[in-house]
Amino acid sequence: MPAHTRFQAVLAEKLAESLTGPLPSGTPRRVHGPVALKGKATAVIGMRRAGKTTFLHQIRRERLDRGVAREQLPYLNFEDERLAGLRGQALGGVVEEYYRQFPRLRHAATVTWCFDELQVVDGWERFVRRLLDTENVEIFLSGSSASLLSREIATSMRGRAWAVVIHPFSFVEYLRHHGEPVPDRLDLLSAPDRSRLDAALRTYLVAGGFPEVQGVDAETRYRLLADYVDVAILRDVVERHGVTNVAGLRWMVRQLLGTPAGLFSAEKFYGALRSQGIAIAKDTVHDLLAHLEDCFLVRTSWVDASSERRRRVNPRKAYPVDPGLIPIFDRTGRRNLGHALETAVRIELERRGLDVTYVRTKDGHEVDFLARTVDGKMTLIQACAELDDEDTCARETRALLAASAEHPGASLELVTLAPEQAENVPASIALRSAATWLLADQLG
Numbered sequence: 001m002p003a004h005t006r007f008q009a010v011l012a013e014k015l016a017e018s019l020t021g022p023l024p025s026g027t028p029r030r031v032h033g034p035v036a037l038k039g040k041a042t043a044v045i046g047m048r049r050a051g052k053t054t055f056l057h058q059i060r061r062e063r064l065d066r067g068v069a070r071e072q073l074p075y076l077n078f079e080d081e082r083l084a085g086l087r088g089q090a091l092g093g094v095v096e097e098y099y100r101q102f103p104r105l106r107h108a109a110t111v112t113w114c115f116d117e118l119q120v121v122d123g124w125e126r127f128v129r130r131l132l133d134t135e136n137v138e139i140f141l142s143g144s145s146a147s148l149l150s151r152e153i154a155t156s157m158r159g160r161a162w163a164v165v166i167h168p169f170s171f172v173e174y175l176r177h178h179g180e181p182v183p184d185r186l187d188l189l190s191a192p193d194r195s196r197l198d199a200a201l202r203t204y205l206v207a208g209g210f211p212e213v214q215g216v217d218a219e220t221r222y223r224l225l226a227d228y229v230d231v232a233i234l235r236d237v238v239e240r241h242g243v244t245n246v247a248g249l250r251w252m253v254r255q256l257l258g259t260p261a262g263l264f265s266a267e268k269f270y271g272a273l274r275s276q277g278i279a280i281a282k283d284t285v286h287d288l289l290a291h292l293e294d295c296f297l298v299r300t301s302w303v304d305a306s307s308e309r310r311r312r313v314n315p316r317k318a319y320p321v322d323p324g325l326i327p328i329f330d331r332t333g334r335r336n337l338g339h340a341l342e343t344a345v346r347i348e349l350e351r352r353g354l355d356v357t358y359v360r361t362k363d364g365h366e367v368d369f370l371a372r373t374v375d376g377k378m379t380l381i382q383a384c385a386e387l388d389d390e391d392t393c394a395r396e397t398r399a400l401l402a403a404s405a406e407h408p409g410a411s412l413e414l415v416t417l418a419p420e421q422a423e424n425v426p427a428s429i430a431l432r433s434a435a436t437w438l439l440a441d442q443l444g
Helices: 003-020 052-065 088-101 122-134 150-156 170-175 192-207 218-241 247-259 265-273 280-296 306-312 323-329 337-351 390-406 433-440
Strands: 041-045 076-079 112-114 137-142 161-165 262-264 297-304 315-322 356-359 368-373 378-383 412-415 429-433
Touching: 003 076, 003 088, 041 052, 052 076, 052 112, 052 137, 052 433, 088 122, 112 122, 122 323, 137 150, 161 412, 170 192, 170 337, 170 433, 192 323, 192 337, 192 433, 218 247, 218 280, 247 262, 247 265, 247 280, 247 315, 247 323, 265 280, 280 297, 297 306, 315 323, 323 337, 337 356, 337 368, 337 378, 337 433, 368 390, 378 390, 390 429, 412 433, 429 433
Parallel strands: 041 137, 041 161, 076 112, 112 137, 297 356, 378 412, 412 429
Antiparallel strands: 262 315, 297 315, 356 368, 368 378
């Protein structure tokens, strides 16, 4: 059978299955902001195994619940060995096959196409643009984050794409996944409800939010998460970008994930590798960090500065995309809830679509986050697991007050696991329970 005919037969089979088979379900995911824009394809991106495919099926289920007919919700997954070598020109055939089966829908009704792992098809971009231009459709794409990066979409789709990022479970998604009730009113929590949420948060900060590791034993969780990191390194960085200095790359991953919320200086890292006899160029260090951010394994924050030079010469703070990754690389053997909490807050700020930097004042005080909304509202945030030590509490509040003098108008928040432990916190600083802060829809 010719390859073209074989491809069309496989695609027709998969199309029929998507329109008649059971619709997969999963824990509903929350996305801040619009999921789709008229006239644009929605690219669902994020770390591997974070739940992008489940989100596509969630979109289909939501459309079905709104009264959209099942036949208007086709789904195709291109990660199938029978489709190896498929090119974009052949994709038009499956669309024509679809409209041969449902001719009344052509131009008369909006068809929601969901394409999973479409990046494996060479020339997919032209196919998607043509489909947007010629048919009454909305299009959702998902796949390997290294092949569906925001900037790559912007180039290949020529302004016809809208990116939606799916992270591992947030705390509220974690609660719902485990069947835990989510309170409607965070300001009216009973003592038992607060205790329940606090206990759940401590478990979340250790286990993290990757869907597949929920409910498994610690050994299995460690192995799964370590595999996720290995696959991201090898497929999303080494293969995708042709990286040859794999030793330097793995060293960087161990440092970034093993020292969460730590300061990362490309210059110092370059020097450290050279001292260990690992040859690497300075530009390569910057490239490797960019690749790790592109595949969502690592998130970084720049220092807040009006001067681009000051921003560049200061180290960045680096975080894993999920607190569950921290125990895999932290060799100290201790449960560092402080770094896990700071990581969870950093990723939550990103989920909410906020611009995030960190602050270093003229006097050397450091504040974990300066979060800005699109309308310019600023919030200075310190994340600290425990405040029962008087010196720790004084240090955290002192840094916030010093930063507020340089950022007038910013509100101040101190996020902690046990706010009842804190004493002598100035009235200008909002003392926030980490559990309720993470459940809030917005700052303030």
